[in-house]
Amino acid sequence: MIDDLKNRTKAFAVRIIGLHNSLREKNSANVIAHQVLKSGTSVGAHCAEASRAKSRADFLNKIVGATQELEETLYWLDLMVEARLVKATRPELLRKEADELMAILTTIAKKTKTGKRV
Template identity: 45%
Template structure:
């Protein structure tokens, strides 16, 4: 399984955008705690998708894609908390949240396709 090159590229770019966001957060305890959680989950998306691309079986691929799905959902939660707590203005995260939603939809679609082949 070599994976989808577009998705591989987009998950890496998502991780890079999360890193840039983290470095631009205000230097408050709240921003740093939530930011570190987002940094962990947002970069994990790309790492786990890359691992999924190296899966030796459909079961292994499904397992890794399930982790990608969880990490994307978690990343979206941390972004929501950054906005709803007033740490970041909503407009600043609109594009990143949209990309996270799209990546999540694509991952879920891939999981459903794989499951239907079984």
């Protein structure tokens, strides 16, 4: 399961990079594009780190970190739309994927906290 999650979060990061690259030409979007790039690509990094966790607490910490990065990514995506830096339809698939990843990571975190097998 963790390998599937790593692959999926990496694909999410690649799509975030594509969005970032499409915004680089707009001066007003540079800072926000950089923020969404950082948070969106950090999700996969946290999942990769979780796969090498040394303890259950370390694993949980990395998974929670990934959920926090997803929350931040969703914030920046919403801000891009509300500031009219992108069309509302542009980040729709990214938001959907972020929501699905959030559900998966939240389930993993809950199971880890209760000692259930992930």
